[in-house]
Amino acid sequence: MIETYDAAILGGGLVGTAVGIGLAGQGLKTAILDEGDIAHRASRGNFALIWVQSKGLGMVRYSSWTRHSAGLWPGFAATLREESGIDVSLQQPGGFTLALGESELERRAAFMERLQAQPGFERYPHEVWDRSQLRQIFPEIGPEVAGAIYCPLDGHVNSLRLFRAQHVVFARRGGTYLPNLPADAVTPLPGGGFRILSGGRSIEAARLVLAAGIANARLAPMVGLDAPVRPQRGQALVTEKTAPFLTHPIVTLRQTDEGGVMMGDSQEETGFDEGSGLGILGTMADRAARMFPKIGQLNVVRTWSALRVMTQDGFPIYQHSETAPGAFLTTCHSGVTLAAAHALTVAPMVAAGSLDASLDAFHPRRFHVPAAA
Ligand SMILES: Cc1cc2nc3c(=O)[nH]c(=O)nc-3n(C[C@H](O)[C@H](O)[C@H](O)COP(=O)(O)OP(=O)(O)OC[C@H]3O[C@@H](n4cnc5c(N)ncnc54)[C@H](O)[C@@H]3O)c2cc1C
Structure with missing residues (x-):
C-alpha cells in the first residue's frame, strides 16, 4: 500500500521538524521520515546559542537572515510553549x-x-x-x-527541550513522525510529486523537503538538488x-x-x-x-x-529543484538560531511552492562559479 501526504520531509532533526511545524501549520498533511536515534544528529549535541554577532563574513545576506530569525524567536518560543506546554527557556540578553x-x-x-x-x-x-x-x-x-x-x-535556549517541543508541536498540528524509516531512494513521479522508498515501504508526496543533515549530500542528486555538505x-x-x-x-x-x-x-x-x-x-x-x-x-x-x-563556505543552502519542481533542500550549521526562520519563513514558501527571491543568495550555484580567466 502506498501512503500519501501533501508534504514529506526527510530528516527529523531541528531543521526538519522546524519546517514540519511550519508546513503542518499551513494545513498540509505532512510526514517526517527519520533515520532515528542511531543517526548522526547535530540536533542533540549542539551548544544552543541563538547567535548573531560574527555571522556573515563573506555573505552579508547570512547576517540579515540570522538577525531575521533571532527577531522571530520570542514569538516562536511563545508558540512552542502554548502548543506543547514546553518552555524552551529562551533568553536573549545579548x-x-x-x-x-x-x-x-x-x-x-x-x-x-x-x-x-x-x-x-x-x-x-x-x-x-x-x-x-x-x-x-x-x-x-x-x-x-x-x-x-x-x-x-x-541569546540562547535549552536546545534539547527545543528539539522535544518541535516534535510535540509537529504531532499536535497533525503531523506524522515516522522514525526508523530512512529514505533509501527518492524518485520524481511523471505527473508531479515524489515517491520515497524506505525498506519495504513506499510513500508519496506532492512536496518533498530534504532536511536529512549530512545525508542530504547523498539524497539531493536524486531530485535535482545539490548539497555539498x-x-x-x-x-x-x-x-x-x-x-x-x-x-x-x-x-x-x-x-x-x-x-x-x-x-x-x-x-x-x-x-x-x-x-x-x-x-x-x-x-x-x-x-x-x-x-x-x-x-x-x-x-x-x-x-x-x-x-x-x-x-564549503559555512552558509546555509536553500534550494528549489528546477528539474523536479516541488523538491526543496534546507540545510545549515546553525539550526538552533535559524529554527524560527525555518518554521515561520521558509515553510510558508515551501507550502506555496517556491522559494522567495530573498533566499537567492543561499542557492548552491554559488559553489560552481567558474574561475576568472
Ligand atoms: C557541537 C555543535 C555545536 C553547535 N552549536 C550550535 C549553536 O550554538 N547554535 C546553533 O544555531 N547551531 C548550533 N549547532 C548546529 C545545529 O545543531 C545544527 O544546525 C542542527 O542541529 C542541524 O539540524 P539538522 O536537522 O539539519 O541535522 P541533524 O540534527 O543532523 O538531523 C538530521 C536528521 O536526518 C535524519 N536522516 C539521516 N538520513 C536520513 C534519511 N536517509 N532519511 C530520513 N532521515 C534521515 C537523521 O535521523 C537526523 O535526525 C551546533 C552543532 C554542533 C555539532
Whole structure:
C-alpha cells in the first residue's frame, strides 16, 4: 500500500521538524521520515546559542537572515510553549565574546569591524568592552581577561527541550513522525510529486523537503538538488549544576537554565568520527577556567561530540529543484538560531511552492562559479 501526504520531509532533526511545524501549520498533511536515534544528529549535541554577532563574513545576506530569525524567536518560543506546554527557556540578553589578553581583544574587534564594513552589510550594535566594564556584569572574571565584544542581539535556549517541543508541536498540528524509516531512494513521479522508498515501504508526496543533515549530500542528486555538505566535529563539556553566575551567554561558555556550565565547542575536520578526547576538551576547559577561575572548581559531569552539517563556505543552502519542481533542500550549521526562520519563513514558501527571491543568495550555484580567466 502506498501512503500519501501533501508534504514529506526527510530528516527529523531541528531543521526538519522546524519546517514540519511550519508546513503542518499551513494545513498540509505532512510526514517526517527519520533515520532515528542511531543517526548522526547535530540536533542533540549542539551548544544552543541563538547567535548573531560574527555571522556573515563573506555573505552579508547570512547576517540579515540570522538577525531575521533571532527577531522571530520570542514569538516562536511563545508558540512552542502554548502548543506543547514546553518552555524552551529562551533568553536573549545579548552575548559576549571574551578575549584572553589584549591582542585577542584587538583581533576580535578588528574582525567585527571587517564584518560590518562589507558593502551592503546592515550594521547592528556591538561594543568593545574593556575589563572594568566587563567586571560590572561578570565580577568573577579571571586576571587574563582583557575585555569582550558585546552584541545585544545574542541569546540562547535549552536546545534539547527545543528539539522535544518541535516534535510535540509537529504531532499536535497533525503531523506524522515516522522514525526508523530512512529514505533509501527518492524518485520524481511523471505527473508531479515524489515517491520515497524506505525498506519495504513506499510513500508519496506532492512536496518533498530534504532536511536529512549530512545525508542530504547523498539524497539531493536524486531530485535535482545539490548539497555539498560535510561533517565537522564539535566537542563540548558540561559541569555539575552551580548557583547562577553567568547572566549572559559567551560564545564558548554559557550557564544553562538548569545551572550546569557548558563549554564548547571545537571545529574539527575528522570525517564521521564522533569520538571525544581529553586533548581538545582539556584546552576548552582550560580557557573557560582562565575566563572564570571558579569553573576550575566544578566537576565535569558529561562530555560529548556531535557532527555539524557544514557547507564549503559555512552558509546555509536553500534550494528549489528546477528539474523536479516541488523538491526543496534546507540545510545549515546553525539550526538552533535559524529554527524560527525555518518554521515561520521558509515553510510558508515551501507550502506555496517556491522559494522567495530573498533566499537567492543561499542557492548552491554559488559553489560552481567558474574561475576568472
Ligand atoms: C557541537 C555543535 C555545536 C553547535 N552549536 C550550535 C549553536 O550554538 N547554535 C546553533 O544555531 N547551531 C548550533 N549547532 C548546529 C545545529 O545543531 C545544527 O544546525 C542542527 O542541529 C542541524 O539540524 P539538522 O536537522 O539539519 O541535522 P541533524 O540534527 O543532523 O538531523 C538530521 C536528521 O536526518 C535524519 N536522516 C539521516 N538520513 C536520513 C534519511 N536517509 N532519511 C530520513 N532521515 C534521515 C537523521 O535521523 C537526523 O535526525 C551546533 C552543532 C554542533 C555539532
